[in-house]
Amino acid sequence: MFRDSRFGRGGVPPLSRRRFVQGLAAGGVLAGTSWPRSLWALKSDSEQQVLAGTNFDLVIGETAVNFTGRTRPAITVNGSLPAPVLRWREGTTVELRVRNAIPESSSRGHETSIHWHGILLPANMDGVPGVSFNGIGRGETYRYRFEVRQSGTYWYHSHSAFQEQAGLYGALIIDPAGAEPFHYDRDYVVLLSDWADLDPDALFARLKKMSDHDNFYRRTVSDFARDVQRSGWSATVADRLMWGEMRMTPTDLSDLNANTYTYLMNGTTASGNWTGLFRSGEKVRLRFINGSAMTYFDVRIPGLKMTVVAADGQPVHPVSVDEFRIAVAETYDVLVEPSGQDAYTIFAQDMGRTGYVSGTLGARAGLRAPVPLVDPRPILTMADMGHGDAHSAHDADTRPDASQSDAEHADHDMSTMRGMNHGGGAMDSMSTMSDGADAMQSHPASETDNPLVDMQVMAPASRLDDPGIGLRDNGRRVLTYKDLHAAFEDPDGRDPARDIELHLTGHMERFAWSFNGIKFTDAEPLKLNYGERLRIVLVNDTMMTHPIHLHGMWSDLEDDEGRFHVRKHTIDMPPGTRRSYRVRADALGRWAYHCHLLYHMEAGMMRVVRVEE
Amino acid sequence: MSARGLGPISCLALLLHGAIAMAQDHSHHQVLQPATAEEHPEEPGRGEEHATHDTSPPPSDQPETPPMNHTAMGHTMPPASDQPRQPIPVLTDADRDAAFPSVSGHAAGDRQLVSFVEFNRLETWNADEGTGLFWDARAWTGYDVNKLWLRTEGERIDGSTESADIELLYGRAVARWWDLVAGVRHDLEPGESQSWAALGVIGLAPQKLEVEATAYIGDSGRTAARLEVEYELLLTNRLIAQPLVELNLLGKDDPERAQAAGFTTVEAGLRLRYEFNRKLAPYVGIVYERALGDTADLRRLDGNDIDDTRVVAGLRMWF
Numbered sequence: 001m002f003r004d005s006r007f008g009r010g011g012v013p014p015l016s017r018r019r020f021v022q023g024l025a026a027g028g029v030l031a032g033t034s035w036p037r038s039l040w041a042l043k044s045d046s047e048q049q050v051l052a053g054t055n056f057d058l059v060i061g062e063t064a065v066n067f068t069g070r071t072r073p074a075i076t077v078n079g080s081l082p083a084p085v086l087r088w089r090e091g092t093t094v095e096l097r098v099r100n101a102i103p104e105s106s107s108r109g110h111e112t113s114i115h116w117h118g119i120l121l122p123a124n125m126d127g128v129p130g131v132s133f134n135g136i137g138r139g140e141t142y143r144y145r146f147e148v149r150q151s152g153t154y155w156y157h158s159h160s161a162f163q164e165q166a167g168l169y170g171a172l173i174i175d176p177a178g179a180e181p182f183h184y185d186r187d188y189v190v191l192l193s194d195w196a197d198l199d200p201d202a203l204f205a206r207l208k209k210m211s212d213h214d215n216f217y218r219r220t221v222s223d224f225a226r227d228v229q230r231s232g233w234s235a236t237v238a239d240r241l242m243w244g245e246m247r248m249t250p251t252d253l254s255d256l257n258a259n260t261y262t263y264l265m266n267g268t269t270a271s272g273n274w275t276g277l278f279r280s281g282e283k284v285r286l287r288f289i290n291g292s293a294m295t296y297f298d299v300r301i302p303g304l305k306m307t308v309v310a311a312d313g314q315p316v317h318p319v320s321v322d323e324f325r326i327a328v329a330e331t332y333d334v335l336v337e338p339s340g341q342d343a344y345t346i347f348a349q350d351m352g353r354t355g356y357v358s359g360t361l362g363a364r365a366g367l368r369a370p371v372p373l374v375d376p377r378p379i380l381t382m383a384d385m386g387h388g389d390a391h392s393a394h395d396a397d398t399r400p401d402a403s404q405s406d407a408e409h410a411d412h413d414m415s416t417m418r419g420m421n422h423g424g425g426a427m428d429s430m431s432t433m434s435d436g437a438d439a440m441q442s443h444p445a446s447e448t449d450n451p452l453v454d455m456q457v458m459a460p461a462s463r464l465d466d467p468g469i470g471l472r473d474n475g476r477r478v479l480t481y482k483d484l485h486a487a488f489e490d491p492d493g494r495d496p497a498r499d500i501e502l503h504l505t506g507h508m509e510r511f512a513w514s515f516n517g518i519k520f521t522d523a524e525p526l527k528l529n530y531g532e533r534l535r536i537v538l539v540n541d542t543m544m545t546h547p548i549h550l551h552g553m554w555s556d557l558e559d560d561e562g563r564f565h566v567r568k569h570t571i572d573m574p575p576g577t578r579r580s581y582r583v584r585a586d587a588l589g590r591w592a593y594h595c596h597l598l599y600h601m602e603a604g605m606m607r608v609v610r611v612e613e
Numbered sequence: 614m615s616a617r618g619l620g621p622i623s624c625l626a627l628l629l630h631g632a633i634a635m636a637q638d639h640s641h642h643q644v645l646q647p648a649t650a651e652e653h654p655e656e657p658g659r660g661e662e663h664a665t666h667d668t669s670p671p672p673s674d675q676p677e678t679p680p681m682n683h684t685a686m687g688h689t690m691p692p693a694s695d696q697p698r699q700p701i702p703v704l705t706d707a708d709r710d711a712a713f714p715s716v717s718g719h720a721a722g723d724r725q726l727v728s729f730v731e732f733n734r735l736e737t738w739n740a741d742e743g744t745g746l747f748w749d750a751r752a753w754t755g756y757d758v759n760k761l762w763l764r765t766e767g768e769r770i771d772g773s774t775e776s777a778d779i780e781l782l783y784g785r786a787v788a789r790w791w792d793l794v795a796g797v798r799h800d801l802e803p804g805e806s807q808s809w810a811a812l813g814v815i816g817l818a819p820q821k822l823e824v825e826a827t828a829y830i831g832d833s834g835r836t837a838a839r840l841e842v843e844y845e846l847l848l849t850n851r852l853i854a855q856p857l858v859e860l861n862l863l864g865k866d867d868p869e870r871a872q873a874a875g876f877t878t879v880e881a882g883l884r885l886r887y888e889f890n891r892k893l894a895p896y897v898g899i900v901y902e903r904a905l906g907d908t909a910d911l912r913r914l915d916g917n918d919i920d921d922t923r924v925v926a927g928l929r930m931w932f
Contacts (some may be wrong), residue, residue, distance in 0.1 A: 080740075122708065123712045128719065129716075130716050130718045131716065132714070134714075157856075161720060204725070207726065209931065210931070216850040218847055220848060220849055220850065222848075222849075241820070245820070279831075331658050449788070450789075451788055452758070454789055455787070455791075491698060493696075493698040494695065494696070494697050507789070509817065512723075517812065520721045520723050521723050522726050530701070531697075584701075588700050588708055588709065588711075589711065589713055589714075603722060604721065608719070611712075613704065
């Protein structure tokens with residue numbers, strides 16, 4: 001079933017003509033240092049740089065890259081984008097000397113930093129300027145040194161303004177002190193990311209001026225006519241009126257998409273076709289990492305089942321799926337056993353269905369398998385946003401994929417929105433809600449009359465078993481959070497002694513983001529007591545999906561019964577959800593806590609957590 | 614930290630895993646794959662760690678584990694206690710030194726100054742007297758809540774300025790979709806220049822109607838008001854029709870400028886633009902303008918037309 005590349009691809013993606021979606025075949029770093037691959041190198045024939053051991057010298061500088069036909073400056077580590085794969089071993093003490101060699105001419109500032117994402121370490125090693133240390137000034141070297149107390153797949157990135165989106169991110173692989181909990185023959189990092197030619201500062205300003213710049217999928221007059229034909233005049237008008245009342249757009253799935261971004265796999269565009277080699281019958285471990293600034297990916301390998309064995313570096317009971325959604329900053333380890341074909345496509349489309357990046361698992365270099373079409377674009381429903389009862393999202397599951405039945409959507413919206421005579425959030429008549437709705441969600445006082453809060457959720461649910469917008473009933477077995485069972489007991493075991501509820505808030509038009517309606521700069525640190533076990537409850541009061549990352553400590557996601565479910569460092573919060581996790585405050589110090597959509601973080605969706613004695 | 618103590622627990626969990634896989638309760642976990650032999654090699658390694666690091670072997674856990682089924686696995690056992698399975702490390706001075714280094718504060722972008730300039734209408738047409746030029750531009754600089762606004766609107770016919778005003782306003786977001794603005798307006802034309810104090814709102818009304826409504830107070834009791842409402846009708850995502858209505862109101866007769874108290878003029882336009890990119894969109898449009906009420910009578914008396922229809926071509930742009 002494979003095809004040689006000269007015959008082209010199997011499908012003709014709707015965006016294939018666009019150069020910047022696929023990017024250049026030979027794109028990437030224009031001039032870089034070649035680093036020798038170590039004994040621990042991944043068994044890969046790709047050009048990934050791998051540095052292994054306990055002593056590392058990392059030099060952060062500016063490097064010219066070209067992914068789209070335009071040469072742009074990137075911030076790189078040792079001249080590499082992505083940054084070199086670092087390979088540590090559990091139980092060792094690593095020392096990393098990070099030198100700031102960013103030239104004065106750079107627009108990316110004079111300071112740099114590296115944060116080790118998901119790694120347990122002393123607070124002053126965590127690498128967040130102004131929180132854990134003072135950053136690394138130009139010409140300076142910071143010595144990171146800490147004991148490695150965990151194993152698995154992680155990543156690292158800059159935490160200085162806009163440097164991560166300019167290229168400073170890389171994979172971090174920690175081999176266990178003992179044997180791996182699963183057998184495999186080959187091991188590849190698959191690091192997904194998004195590249196924008198536009199300077200990140202300019203992109204942030206653009207979001208502030210026109211947040212829906214990239215939404216070229218708003219509903220038009222002809223969509224209206226089609227919906228009237230399918231579902232009648234009154235239902236269609238009512239649907240449009242509801243969205244108009246909220247001043248929102250149901251096609252607003254992500255702030256930025258392939259109109260801005262070129263998606264990369266291990267620093268290579270789809271045209272570049274990153275390839276991992278295998279021999280038939282081998283078991284291949286793929287370590288997926290989403291190092292994007294703003295992009296959620298839906299990943300699948302047509303023809304192969306993927307067995308998910310770890311999430312965010314931590315082992316889970318193996319679960320076999322066709323597809324998974326990877327939030328920004330998450331990692332998933334999967335095992336695949338390719339056989340019977342010489343080539344398989346690793347396909348990662350963005351959540352908004354505007355583009356993709358693909359690579360190949362091939363029996364030899366230069367092969368390609370057909371590349372699927374990007375899926376139809378889903379349309380958000382009121383139920384997705386937690387404005388209907390909790391079951392409504394599941395009703396949607398039983399219907400054909402959203403975008404293939406807009407007409408039904410109008411009906412569906414109606415059914416979940418009956419009685420909603422709100423002004424963009426406040427629901428005046430809960431009594432008319434259909435059965436099964438939870439008690440009405442209360443909201444912090446700081447959200448009331450707050451001009452930077454454009455929505456409040458009314459009936460949120462955990463939706464741990466929801467594959468997510470655009471993935472329901474697509475005919476594939478899609479991973480959900482409910483499928484992820486930690487392969488170990490709750491390592492703490494205590495019940496949380498208290499709850500902290502935080503609401504994810506924002507304003508789409510003003511592009512302001514916050515917790516509880518209070519932006520980072522205006523917020524007091526969140527105080528935890530050293531040694532305590534507490535529960536954090538997150539409620540998403542926005543129509544966007546947010547990956548929430550707590551530094552320094554694990555986020556132990558709970559199931560619907562409030563029991564320990566899976567250990568993560570980044571918790572995905574789709575619109576309309578309320579999810580809880582346990583935190584064991586066993587790391588003294590100041591820690592960052594934020595949305596990992598980097599422009600949301602920059603806009604204020606961040607807090608400092610202080611763990612105090 | 615947990616990984617250290619995670620050793621014994623995950624060891625236990627994985628030991629059980631094999632056993633459980635055989636007696637698996639499929640009704641709970643269809644997704645669970647049968648345990649494979651490969652999973653066992655972990656045990657020796659983890660076992661070492663167990664012996665070395667485990668300071669809290671929970672022997673009390675073990676009797677509870679054998680009957681474990683999948684729902685129990687990893688979730689319910691043992692009964693929660695006050696004591697963590699993995700003890701909380703006792704803090705040392707080194708820990709304390711590392712915890713709160715002296716730092717200068719995190720630089721976030723949530724107070725970043727942003728500046729925006731938009732020519733909503735910049736258009737020309739063939740007037741009887743020559744070429745007409747009309748502009749309607751706004752700019753702001755500021756933050757999410759507080760902004761400084763500059764607005765200007767004016768018309769030139771055949772090289773001479775018929776009307777022109779400029780406003781400098783402080784704007785504050787006061788509600789979800791509304792900014793309150795207050796400041797000054799200065800009219801350069803028609804007639805002698807005059808100044809007003811201005812108070813108004815800029816915002817997004819339900820159904821995404823873009824609204825600017827402003828009241829003005831001048832000297833010797835003059836008052837005025839202006840309302841501008843526009844909407845975007847998407848023919849496609851790039852071909853966009855923009856209906857716009859602008860209504861002017863005056864509180865006191867102004868014979869010098871041939872205006873009377875009441876509604877003075879209304880303008881209704883329909884502009885069709887094509888967004889080659891978001892920032893630059895050429896358009897064509899048809900605009901109907903009419904004098905109202907007593908102002909219309911004044912114009913009639915002067916022998917002027919009270920209405921005018923024109924076909925315009927222009928550019929909409931922002932940066």
